[in-house]
Amino acid sequence: MGDEATAFVPGHITGFFSAHPDDDPTKAGSRGAGVTLTDGVEVAVERVPEGTESTVVLDGEETDIEPVSTVLETLGVSARVEASSELPLGAGFGVSGATALGTALAANRVFDRKLSFNELVTVAHGAEVQAGTGLGDVVAQARGGVPIRLEPGCPQVNKLDAIPARARVEYVTFGELSTSEVLSGDTQRLTDVGTEALSKLVEEPTLLSFMYASRAFARETGLLTEQVARTIGDVTDANGQASMAMLGNTVFALGTGLSDAGYDPDVCATHPAGAMLK
Amino acid sequence: MGDEATAFVPGHITGFFSAHPDDDPTKAGSRGAGVTLTDGVEVAVERVPEGTESTVVLDGEETDIEPVSTVLETLGVSARVEASSELPLGAGFGVSGATALGTALAANRVFDRKLSFNELVTVAHGAEVQAGTGLGDVVAQARGGVPIRLEPGCPQVNKLDAIPARARVEYVTFGELSTSEVLSGDTQRLTDVGTEALSKLVEEPTLLSFMYASRAFARETGLLTEQVARTIGDVTDANGQASMAMLGNTVFALGTGLSDAGYDPDVCATHPAGAMLK
Numbered sequence: 001m002g003d004e005a006t007a008f009v010p011g012h013i014t015g016f017f018s019a020h021p022d023d024d025p026t027k028a029g030s031r032g033a034g035v036t037l038t039d040g041v042e043v044a045v046e047r048v049p050e051g052t053e054s055t056v057v058l059d060g061e062e063t064d065i066e067p068v069s070t071v072l073e074t075l076g077v078s079a080r081v082e083a084s085s086e087l088p089l090g091a092g093f094g095v096s097g098a099t100a101l102g103t104a105l106a107a108n109r110v111f112d113r114k115l116s117f118n119e120l121v122t123v124a125h126g127a128e129v130q131a132g133t134g135l136g137d138v139v140a141q142a143r144g145g146v147p148i149r150l151e152p153g154c155p156q157v158n159k160l161d162a163i164p165a166r167a168r169v170e171y172v173t174f175g176e177l178s179t180s181e182v183l184s185g186d187t188q189r190l191t192d193v194g195t196e197a198l199s200k201l202v203e204e205p206t207l208l209s210f211m212y213a214s215r216a217f218a219r220e221t222g223l224l225t226e227q228v229a230r231t232i233g234d235v236t237d238a239n240g241q242a243s244m245a246m247l248g249n250t251v252f253a254l255g256t257g258l259s260d261a262g263y264d265p266d267v268c269a270t271h272p273a274g275a276m277l278k
Numbered sequence: 279m280g281d282e283a284t285a286f287v288p289g290h291i292t293g294f295f296s297a298h299p300d301d302d303p304t305k306a307g308s309r310g311a312g313v314t315l316t317d318g319v320e321v322a323v324e325r326v327p328e329g330t331e332s333t334v335v336l337d338g339e340e341t342d343i344e345p346v347s348t349v350l351e352t353l354g355v356s357a358r359v360e361a362s363s364e365l366p367l368g369a370g371f372g373v374s375g376a377t378a379l380g381t382a383l384a385a386n387r388v389f390d391r392k393l394s395f396n397e398l399v400t401v402a403h404g405a406e407v408q409a410g411t412g413l414g415d416v417v418a419q420a421r422g423g424v425p426i427r428l429e430p431g432c433p434q435v436n437k438l439d440a441i442p443a444r445a446r447v448e449y450v451t452f453g454e455l456s457t458s459e460v461l462s463g464d465t466q467r468l469t470d471v472g473t474e475a476l477s478k479l480v481e482e483p484t485l486l487s488f489m490y491a492s493r494a495f496a497r498e499t500g501l502l503t504e505q506v507a508r509t510i511g512d513v514t515d516a517n518g519q520a521s522m523a524m525l526g527n528t529v530f531a532l533g534t535g536l537s538d539a540g541y542d543p544d545v546c547a548t549h550p551a552g553a554m555l556k
């Protein structure tokens with residue numbers, strides 16, 4: 001308990017996905033697969049005097065992250081949330097989901113809400129889906145590793161597996177791409193291609209299959225931006241494995257893929273654990 | 279790939295449980311709750327020439343751990359397995375389950391078996407249940423943290439939640455207690471008391487509730503040994519929280535419970551991540 005608690009939530013890059021809307025935000029979500037990252041978001045939640053409004057600060061700047069406000073409202077608390085992210089917002093790293101989930105974990109502790117881990121994940125997942133900022137990041141970030149989302153939704157209804165592997169991960173970002181814009185458009189094509197990618201990965205759950213499936217998904221859905229396509233090509237030419245972060249103007253590679261291709265990437269690794277209190 | 283791979287699997291102390299036998303060992307298991315530990319088992323698997331028999335070495339001594347042999351047979355491989363454990367075998371830390379799960383993860387990598395994480399957990403869980411050495415350690419060790427086993431069995435059928443907390447954990451061991459002897463006896467009383475403990479914990483999934491439920495379980499099942507009961511009493515007198523490891527002649531405490539009571543315990547902490555390749 002006490003007046004402050006801090007949680008760490010790993011970043012998450014989705015390689016491919018299919019969207020599964022539902023009127024109930026805890027049942028809506030996505031199937032797909034991705035990598036959780038040692039680069040992530042640290043979220044400190046501090047009790048504020050009753051009657052005071054909640055504030056959210058990201059990397060020193062007061063801001064509004066809709067799923068974070070929703071999490072605080074759902075838990076019925078007023079707090080100061082201070083998040084510091086090693087990853088950019090809006091570039092396909094699940095920063096909004098991480099901040100929402102970290103807020104849920106830390107607020108549960110500060111305000112002694114006595115919710116279970118799954119219940120907190122459900123609160124954050126539902127908030128993220130309602131805000132339209134993500135469909136699968138929260139449940140992946142709750143698990144850690146290299147999660148495969150076999151069935152969509154919160155932990156009460158979903159089904160997760162994982163690729164039993166670790167890897168160094170490199171990434172470069174060329175700017176933002178609006179998740180909510182893509183997700184609010186026609187997602188049927190995405191879903192058909194994503195479902196195909198998932199069935200291939202389930203047949204052979206290895207990192208190499210994941211990268212193949214992700215590249216096929218990026219190509220066939222037409223989501224590739226020009227700069228992302230060129231960078232992935234450069235990594236392929238250097239015998240590396242890279243693909244596009246869904247959804248961000250970002251390329252990620254395994255091992256030294258981007259370095260070998262002459263880029264100056266950020267470097268991290270897959271994160272063995274899911275979201276945790278510090 | 280390569281000729282050798284190493285996995286780390288956290289130890290696991292069960293606080294209370296109910297047994298759920300089934301003819302299918304992947305469906306059999308236990309409900310209950312426990313703490314995974316930063317003290318655990320490191321398992322190195324090395325390829326041996328075809329036709330050579332598998333060997334298992336634990337802390338420098340060649341030994342026979344039935345679930346480990348079963349895992350190697352299930353994966354269809356011959357290997358040298360070298361395990362080093364920070365925890366004693368047969369004292370309620372899930373060392374056999376950890377060794378089986380570590381073997382599955384590392385062998386999958388060395389022999390490029392392309393199984394998923396859940397499939398490897400299923401192989402190790404089934405092997406452990408068949409050997410009668412444990413019912414719930416493997417699935418808890420695969421998850422990490424402070425797992426609540428809501429439904430028994432392998433990941434395809436079980437249901438897990440967790441207490442969203444971390445803690446320092448202290449423990450002292452007074453010798454062995456045979457898991458298979460207790461589990462092969464009449465488990466109806468255990469199961470009634472364990473089910474009651476679980477429903478209390480689910481109502482309030484906190485570490486304190488877990489310790490209360492665990493102590494009630496140890497008392498009401500009659501599993502408490504004299505020395506364990508005395509030690510738990512000493513910790514209570516020093517205003518600490520302790521209970522008995524199921525199944526071992528071992529007392530574990532949160533925070534500095536055992537130290538405060540004048541014992542010289544081993545010290546570790548809850549392990550945020552589940553089993554992982556190194």
